[in-house]
Amino acid sequence: MSRVTIYSTAHCGYCSMAKTKLDQWDIPFEEIRIDNDTAAMKEFVEVTNGARTVPQIIIDGKPIGGFSELTELHMDGELDTLMESN
Secondary structure, X not given: OOOEEEEEOOOOHHHHHHHHXXXXXXXXXXXXXXXXXXXXXXXXXXXOOOXXXXXXXXXXXXXXXXXXXXXXXXXXOHHHHHHHOO
């Protein structure tokens, strides 16, 4: 798994916005689409402790939430700290 993984679906505006922000911030990520892949859906449920919405963003194996949480981490400077660790 990449340091940053985003679980998403094809027609999700918040997924698109999260991926755009990660690109703008030069943060590489792996996208896992869960809409047509039952194995990916099962992984999504396990990794996110049963989350029911997308996007769900995982950093170093830790679920951080979705687009709003990603943006808040960035605004608070905590995203930079997370990305600098390791």
